[in-house]
Amino acid sequence: MQNFSYISLVLIIPIVVFAITGLFGKKFSAFSGILGTVGMLVAACLSYFAAYQYFIVGGRADGVYPTIIAFKQTWLQFSPNLSIDIGIMLDPISVMMLVVVTTVSLMVHFYSIGYLHGEERYATYYAFLSLFSFSMLGLVVATNIFQMYMFWELVGVSSFLLIGYYFEKPSAVAAAKKAFIVTRFADLGFLAGILVLSFYSESLDFQTIIHRMMDYNSPIFHNANTASFMGLSALTWALCLIFIGGAGKSAMFPLHIWLPDAMEGPTPVSALIHAATMVVAGVFLVARLFPVYSQVPIALDVVAYVGIFSAFFAAIIACTQTDIKRVLAFSTMSQIGYMMFSLGVAGGYWGEKGLGYSASMFHLFTHAMFKALLFLGAGAVIHYVHSNEMGDMGGLRKKMPITNIVFFIACLAISGVPPLSGFFSKEEILTAAFNHNKIIYAVGILTACLTAFYMFRLYFMIFWNKSSVSHHEGEGHHGEAPFTMKLPLIILGLATIVVGFIPFGKYISADGSILESEFHLNLAIIAVAAGLLGITIATAFYMKPSEMPAKISASIGSIYNSIHQKFFIDEIYLFVTKKIIFNLVSAPAAWFDKNIVDGMMNFISVVTENTSDGIKSFQSGKIADYVLWFFAGVILISLLIVFAF
Amino acid sequence: MSEIPMTYVLFVSFALFFIGAYGFLTRRNMITMLMAVELMLNAVNINFVAFNKYLFPEKGDGVFFTIFIITIAAAEAAVAIAIIINIYRKFKSIDSEDADTLKW
Numbered sequence: 001m002q003n004f005s006y007i008s009l010v011l012i013i014p015i016v017v018f019a020i021t022g023l024f025g026k027k028f029s030a031f032s033g034i035l036g037t038v039g040m041l042v043a044a045c046l047s048y049f050a051a052y053q054y055f056i057v058g059g060r061a062d063g064v065y066p067t068i069i070a071f072k073q074t075w076l077q078f079s080p081n082l083s084i085d086i087g088i089m090l091d092p093i094s095v096m097m098l099v100v101v102t103t104v105s106l107m108v109h110f111y112s113i114g115y116l117h118g119e120e121r122y123a124t125y126y127a128f129l130s131l132f133s134f135s136m137l138g139l140v141v142a143t144n145i146f147q148m149y150m151f152w153e154l155v156g157v158s159s160f161l162l163i164g165y166y167f168e169k170p171s172a173v174a175a176a177k178k179a180f181i182v183t184r185f186a187d188l189g190f191l192a193g194i195l196v197l198s199f200y201s202e203s204l205d206f207q208t209i210i211h212r213m214m215d216y217n218s219p220i221f222h223n224a225n226t227a228s229f230m231g232l233s234a235l236t237w238a239l240c241l242i243f244i245g246g247a248g249k250s251a252m253f254p255l256h257i258w259l260p261d262a263m264e265g266p267t268p269v270s271a272l273i274h275a276a277t278m279v280v281a282g283v284f285l286v287a288r289l290f291p292v293y294s295q296v297p298i299a300l301d302v303v304a305y306v307g308i309f310s311a312f313f314a315a316i317i318a319c320t321q322t323d324i325k326r327v328l329a330f331s332t333m334s335q336i337g338y339m340m341f342s343l344g345v346a347g348g349y350w351g352e353k354g355l356g357y358s359a360s361m362f363h364l365f366t367h368a369m370f371k372a373l374l375f376l377g378a379g380a381v382i383h384y385v386h387s388n389e390m391g392d393m394g395g396l397r398k399k400m401p402i403t404n405i406v407f408f409i410a411c412l413a414i415s416g417v418p419p420l421s422g423f424f425s426k427e428e429i430l431t432a433a434f435n436h437n438k439i440i441y442a443v444g445i446l447t448a449c450l451t452a453f454y455m456f457r458l459y460f461m462i463f464w465n466k467s468s469v470s471h472h473e474g475e476g477h478h479g480e481a482p483f484t485m486k487l488p489l490i491i492l493g494l495a496t497i498v499v500g501f502i503p504f505g506k507y508i509s510a511d512g513s514i515l516e517s518e519f520h521l522n523l524a525i526i527a528v529a530a531g532l533l534g535i536t537i538a539t540a541f542y543m544k545p546s547e548m549p550a551k552i553s554a555s556i557g558s559i560y561n562s563i564h565q566k567f568f569i570d571e572i573y574l575f576v577t578k579k580i581i582f583n584l585v586s587a588p589a590a591w592f593d594k595n596i597v598d599g600m601m602n603f604i605s606v607v608t609e610n611t612s613d614g615i616k617s618f619q620s621g622k623i624a625d626y627v628l629w630f631f632a633g634v635i636l637i638s639l640l641i642v643f644a645f
Numbered sequence: 646m647s648e649i650p651m652t653y654v655l656f657v658s659f660a661l662f663f664i665g666a667y668g669f670l671t672r673r674n675m676i677t678m679l680m681a682v683e684l685m686l687n688a689v690n691i692n693f694v695a696f697n698k699y700l701f702p703e704k705g706d707g708v709f710f711t712i713f714i715i716t717i718a719a720a721e722a723a724v725a726i727a728i729i730i731n732i733y734r735k736f737k738s739i740d741s742e743d744a745d746t747l748k749w
Contacts, residue, residue, distance in 0.1 A: 621748030623678075623741045627670055 004070035007050055007088050007141070010043045010098065014134035018127050025123025032123040033116075036130055037109040043133070044102035047095075054095045055507055065507075067091040067207060072143055081202055087143035089206065092508040093287055093361055097140035100368045103495075104276040105133045107488035108268045111376055114484035115268055115383060125165060125266070132158035136277050140284060145194050146204050148285070152190070152249070155278050156183050162273060163265040175261035182258040186248020193241030197292075200224035200234055206288060213292045221295075232298065239299035243286060243306075250282030251333045252340060253310040257570055259333055263325035263388075267379030270325060275332050275375050276368035283339040283364055290343065290357055290510060304344020308440045308447075311337025313567070315450035319457065320553075320564040323388045324378050327458050328371070331414065334451060335367050341444070342429040345436035346510060354510030356436070359428035362504040366421035369499055370413040373492035377407040380485055381462055390458070394465040402486055404463050406493035411459045413496045415452035415531040418524075421500030427524050428505075434523055445530045452534025460542035654695040662688035675729045675739045679722060686718045 017039040021032040054065070072087030109129060116122055135154035142148035157180075164176030194204075201209045201220055212220045213235070227234040244255075251259035262274050273279070286293060286303060293299050311334045318330035339360045346356025380403045385393055397404040413422035426448065433441040541549050553560040562568060618629075665684030672678050690711045697707025729739055736743045 619748045621745035623744075624670060624673070631666065631670075 004050060004053070004068055004088075004090055006046060007070045007090065007098075010046050010050075010102065011088075011134060011137050011141070013039045013043045014130045014137065018130035018134060021123050021130065022127035025127055029123045032126045033109070033113040036126040037106070037113065039130070040102065040106045040109045040133065043137075044106045047098040047102040050090070051095050051099050054090060055092075065092050069143060070141075075147075082198070082204065084146040084204060085144045086147055088141040089143040090141065093284065094140050096361065096365060096508060097284060098137065100365055101133065101136050101140060101277050104272055104368055104372045105129075105136075107372060107376070107492055108272040111271075111379070111485050111488040112266070112268045114482040115379055116266065117482075121165075125162075128158055128161045128165070129269075129272070132162065132273060132278070136281075139281060143206060144204050145198065145206060145209070148288070149187075149190065149194060152245070152281065152285075153187065155273075155281065156180060156187070156249075159183075159262070159273050159278055162269040163262050165266055165269065166264065169264065171261075172264040175258075175264040179258040179262045182255055183248045186255050187245050189241045189243075189248070190245020193238045193243075193245065196234060196238035196241065200227070200238070210289070210291045213295060225295075233296075235292075236296050236298050239289070239293055239296055240302055242289065243282075243299065243303055246282030246285040247306060247340075248282070249285075250279050250336045250340065251310075252282065252306050252337065253313050254569065256310065256314070256333050257573055260326050260329045260566070263323070263329050267325065267375060267382055270329070271372045271375030271379065274329065275371040279332060279336055280339065280364050280368070283336060283343065283360060286340070286343050287357065287361060290346070293343070294346070294510070300344050300346075302344075304341045304437070304440060307337045307340025307342070307344055308443050309337070310334070311341065311447045312443050312450075313337075315447045315454065316563055317566050318454040319450060320560065322390050324381070324390055324393075324458060324462065325375075325388055327390075327454060328374055328378060331374075331451065331455065332371055334447060335363070335371065335414070338426070338429055338444070338447075339363050339367070341440055342432055345433045345440060355428065355505075356432035357510040358505045358508050359425060359432050361508045363425035363429055365502075365504070366413070366425045366496075366499055369492055369495045370410040370420075370422055373406055373410040373489065373496055374414070376485070376489055376492065377403050377410065380489065383485070390461040393462045395463070397463040400463075403489060406489045406496075407459060407463065409493050409496055411455045413500075414455050415535060416448055416527055417531055417535075418528060419500065421496050421498070423528070424500040425504075427520075427527055430527050431520050431523050434520075445526060448527055449530040449534040452531040453538045454534075456535045456538030457542050460538060464543050465545055651695060651699040654691065654699075658688040658691035658695065661685075661691065673741050675725075675732070675741055678741065679725050679729070682725075683718060683722065686714055690714055 017036050021035060025032045054068075058066070060066075068090040070088040070090055072085050074083045075086045076084040078084075109126070112125065112129070116125055119125065132155060135151050135158055139148055139151035139155060142151060160176050160180040163179050164172050166172045167176075197209065198204050200223055201212050203209055203212065212218055213224070215221055221235075224235040224238075225233050229237055232240075246252075248255040259274060259279065263270055265274070293303070314330040314333035314337060318327050318334065321327045321330060342356045342360035342363065344356070346354050346360070380400065381393065381396065382388060384396070384400060387393070409420065413420035416423045416426040418424075430441060430444050430448070433444050540546075565571075662685050665681045665686075665688060668681030668684065669678050672681060693707040693711045693714075697704065701707075732744050733739050738744075
């Protein structure tokens with residue numbers, strides 16, 4: 001057993017940086033970016049060292065990687081058995097998440113030095129970024145489900161602050177509010193799930209909950225599994241409610257509506273929060289409680305079907321969007337759908353059945369790299385073109401050669417073309433789906449095809465299509481992005497190429513044992529063929545300016561329109577909230593509040609005012625009056641004493 | 646020589662007290678009001694001495710109290726005159742009707 005107590009530094013550094021840049025940032029604005037980046041660099045190095053120490057030096061004990069509690073402090077003691085702790089738990093997935101979060105965060109910190117150069121509230125931006133990094137790191141190492149919940153809300157707040165960073169824009173304010181309210185609404189489910197789960201398992205500690213719920217014969221599991229409410233057991237309800245929280249954070253249908261709007265934030269923020277780290281928190285949550293989920297097939301099915309539906313749904317919408325960040329947002333939603341259904345199809349805990357679990361974590365890891373790369377590349381393009389619309393771009397490959405290359409690599413990776421990282425993880429996911437449920441597998445393949453199509457549509461629209469864009473020439477415009485923006489792109493590009501070769505099953509598997517993922521050639525060929533088909537169609541349509549896409553979209557007019565409008569989900573939400581909830585619930589409640597509750601208070605104040613108005617003339621200030629009243633009182637009392645007693 | 650009955654003495658103190666009270670209520674000059682207060686205090690003094698003499702001739706409590714009251718009356722007069730001087734400085738008058746700002 002080694003000493004991992006230095007891991008607490010990984011959390012302490014960002015929060016200290018947050019305090020310094022938040023409080024004193026205005027005085028040395030230019031310095032805050034460097035401070036944040038250096039702090040994150042140290043945290044990243046510590047995480048890499050921890051991963052090395054954990055996986056390579058520490059190795060397995062009894063065939064599984066041990067769960068190490070590096071630090072634990074009771075924070076709130078409710079009863080002898082029930083307490084909220086603050087601590088650091090290291091197990092394969094949390095160590096992996098530490099690496100992912102610190103890496104992407106470091107890249108984004110470094111990239112933002114160039115991207116937000118000259119921004120007025122530069123220091124504030126870095127303060128929020130550090131706050132986010134702290135919260136996300138605290139979330140992944142949580143020992144206790146309540147600690148996770150607290151950090152879960154903290155990442156929500158940081159996301160809110162960063163989406164609303166350009167708060168002069170009304171659309172950014174609206175997007176920030178929407179993101180916060182939708183995820184907060186989902187968190188209500190999460191909280192209810194925590195309460196139900198902890199009520200039955202009599203603990204808030206992850207290890208204890210998992211240990212108790214894994215034992216079929218224990219009375220606790222028996223109680224939770226037999227107590228039934230509306231036909232489902234209490235345990236199923238708890239897990240489904242917790243999944244609602246995860247679905248809200250991870251933008252699963254129908255709680256996805258905040259994610260596309262969240263693109264109002266600065267692009268590096270989208271890369272960090274809305275692509276690589278925060279939105280996978282929901283996947284991480286399900287993975288963290290996976291041993292419990294694996295006991296309840298219904299809950300896993302819910303996860304699987306919501307995941308596959310979201311993946312497919314988002315992929316369809318992504319094909320019609322014209323804002324490059326929105327295409328990437330829907331692609332993120334789609335890829336997270338992959339991770340979710342992959343967890344859902346990991347039907348069991350042991351051995352080969354747990355393939356979905358490993359595949360999901362693998363995809364989380366590779367997706368973080370290539371999606372962060374895509375967003376940062378898109379940021380470089382937006383930085384150059386000053387527009388998010390694909391129509392304003394085209395033919396940029398000569399102007400931005402490096403961005404072009406890394407973007408191309410990332411697009412290949414997300415399309416699942418070997419030997420890039422996305423291929424390996426997606427292939428594992430599809431294999432797991434094939435073993436478990438053929439329908440999910442089929443939709444997964446279809447989605448893979450769509451993914452390749454819309455990603456290459458995006459790529460060609462930005463870098464090819466129109467032979468050359470003339471409207472930026474003659475403005476004395478800078479060409480490629482500055483060095484601080486290029487370096488993260490190159491590093492992430494390299495990461496996208498190599499991380500696929502990590503034998504992930506060896507390190508992360510549901511039961512902790514070595515999972516030798518067999519390579520299924522047939523399945524791989526189908527998956528790759530689907531990807532290539534999508535790429536070919538996109539090439540035919542978008543590499544050169546072509547009439548075809550417009551014709552096709554015109555021929556399916558109304559369907560195309562409804563897809564372009566994201567299936568009117570936003571409108572449905574607006575209808576439900578504005579028309580139904582506001583009119584039927586909020587308006588009467590507001591009336592009651594205004595008239596009855598406020599009325600009572602106003603009545604009391606009016607009575608008091610009138611009474612005091614009436615009696616205030618007693619205070620005339622004239623001594624003679626006071627004396628007269630005084631004598632009258634004395635005489636009255638003496639008469640009372642004489643005659644009444 | 647027959648003794649003066651107690652009621653005579655009490656009548657004097659009664660008359661003195663209400664003369665004081667009447668003066669306090671009707672006069673508006675603060676010095677006069679202070680004098681009226683002194684009259685009422687002296688009426689009380691007479692009461693104390695009279696009850697002491699007629700009811701408990703062997704004791705001296707009433708007389709002691711009288712001495713206390715005289716002392717306090719002197720102190721009170723000093724304080725009251727100080728207040729009156731301050732009021733005069735503020736209002737340029739010692740008419741109690743003019744000093745009526747201490748109100749709502």
